[in-house]
Amino acid sequence: MKLLIARPMTEAVEARARAEFDTEIREMTTPMTQEEMVQALTEFDVVVPTLGDQFSAQILAQVPQPRCKLLANFGVGYNHIDVAAARAASIAVTNTPGAVTDATADIAMTLLLTTARRAGEGERLVRSGLWEGWHPTQMLGHHVTGKKVGIVGMGRIGQAIALRCHFGFGMSVAYQSRNPKQLDFPAEYVPDLSVLASATDFVVIAVPGGAETRHLINAEVLEAMKPTGILVNIARGEVVDEVALISALQAGQIAGAGLDVYEFEPKVPHALREMENVTLLPHLGTATEEVRTDMGHMALDNVAAFVAGRPLPNPV
Numbered sequence: 676m677k678l679l680i681a682r683p684m685t686e687a688v689e690a691r692a693r694a695e696f697d698t699e700i701r702e703m704t705t706p707m708t709q710e711e712m713v714q715a716l717t718e719f720d721v722v723v724p725t726l727g728d729q730f731s732a733q734i735l736a737q738v739p740q741p742r743c744k745l746l747a748n749f750g751v752g753y754n755h756i757d758v759a760a761a762r763a764a765s766i767a768v769t770n771t772p773g774a775v776t777d778a779t780a781d782i783a784m785t786l787l788l789t790t791a792r793r794a795g796e797g798e799r800l801v802r803s804g805l806w807e808g809w810h811p812t813q814m815l816g817h818h819v820t821g822k823k824v825g826i827v828g829m830g831r832i833g834q835a836i837a838l839r840c841h842f843g844f845g846m847s848v849a850y851q852s853r854n855p856k857q858l859d860f861p862a863e864y865v866p867d868l869s870v871l872a873s874a875t876d877f878v879v880i881a882v883p884g885g886a887e888t889r890h891l892i893n894a895e896v897l898e899a900m901k902p903t904g905i906l907v908n909i910a911r912g913e914v915v916d917e918v919a920l921i922s923a924l925q926a927g928q929i930a931g932a933g934l935d936v937y938e939f940e941p942k943v944p945h946a947l948r949e950m951e952n953v954t955l956l957p958h959l960g961t962a963t964e965e966v967r968t969d970m971g972h973m974a975l976d977n978v979a980a981f982v983a984g985r986p987l988p989n990p991v
Contacts, residue, residue: 676982679719681707681728681749685964688971696721696978709734716741716766721981723974724756725749726958727940732760741766745987747977749970750961751775752911753991754884769977769989772831774969779960780835783879783909784843786933787824790905790954791817791877799951817876817903817930819844825875826850827868827891828882828910829858836879837862849875868892869899877905884911892916897923905931909960912937921946924953935960 678696682704683689692698699719701707706727707715715722716738724730724746735741735757741764746756748770758768789795793816800806800814824840826833829852840846841860848862851871855864865871868891872878878900882888892906892915900906906929908915917938923929924947931952937943940958947953961967973989980987 676720677718678721678723678978679715680723681715681725684749684971685968687968688975691972691975695975696982713737716743719743721745721747721978723747723749723978726752726755728755730756730761732757735760735764735766738764745769745978745981747974747981748991749974752884754911758991767981767987768991769974769987770991771970771973772989774966774973775961776831776835778963778966779832779909780839782935782956782960783832783836783881783907784839786907786909786935786954786956787877787879787905788819790907790931790933790952791819793952795954796951817905819846819877821845822876823847823849823874824877824879825865825871827871827878827880828852829856829862830881830883832909833879833881834858836881868896872896872899872904873901876901876903877907879907880910880914882910882914884913889913890916890919892920894919894922897928900929902927902930904929905933907933909935912940917944917947924950 676696678698680692680700682701689700712730712734720742722743730746744766746761746766746768748756748768751770751772753768753770756768761768793814797814824846826837829850837848838860841848849865849871850862851865851868880892897919920932921944924932933954935956935958943955947955977987977989
């Protein structure tokens with residue numbers, strides 16, 4: 676069994692992979708090229724893809740009889756893999772749910788607080804050397820404690836965000852999802868996204884990526900938000916219509932945005948980069964040593980089960 680890992684991993688994950696499998700680890704940190712993906716499907720039994728490795732139907736069609744029989748995705752999101760096309764080619768797909776939940780929820784709160792309290796703008800002011808000292812109306816932001824948050828998507832990550840908002844900051848929680856959820860905390864189910872946007876102070880996106888959620892946050896939803904509203908996206912960039920978001924921000928329809936992901940990542944529009952009321956992070960959602968190691972081990976657990984002929988722990 677030959678294993679290909681698409682990008683460098685933490686030391687612990689790389690050591691385990693080399694100890695347990697015939698492993699090749701790609702040295703580059705950029706997404707795989709089309710040629711590399713075709714080669715991977717042809718020459719390896721298992722591939723561990725990462726975000727940006729676009730195993731599309733077109734790529735899979737180029738290898739009618741692939742040697743690869745498992746794409747053990749490193750990450751909970753797998754919208755970069757055409758799962759239906761993989762199954763048609765007898766390739767199983769797994770992911771790494773659970774390991775990312777708390778770290779991603781923490782980043783959502785980081786973005787919410789940083790944007791609402793103008794912390795990024797304040798840090799830039801201090802670093803510039805132009806800060807003239809405290810005064811009563813300096814950089815007044817938006818209070819967070821006790822406000823109302825609207826969460827789009829109430830899966831593992833959405834619930835972790837809601838818990839932090841409700842118990843940590845005394846916020847009331849409303850949410851939109853396909854169906855109402857049985858939750859261990861008070862939350863109002865709002866089936867209509869525009870109604871949710873109009874009734875809350877902050878909108879946090881926590882849905883999976885893919886065709887079903889592309890541009891879920893569009894001009895109509897942004898127009899429904901309060902002028903004091905702040906949008907936070909820790910899901911996938913394409914969930915937000917980036918052109919509509921820029922227009923809403925420039926027109927003052929919403930007060931700000933906190934973004935960890937982008938529609939055409941890693942490209943970030945200049946219009947967003949020049950706005951002081953937008954917090955921009957380089958996709959840090961799961962970026963801690965512990966979490967990335969846990970994710971790597973979860974991916975390798977799927978590989979180990981496949982090699983041993985056991986049921987896959989995390990099939991998608």
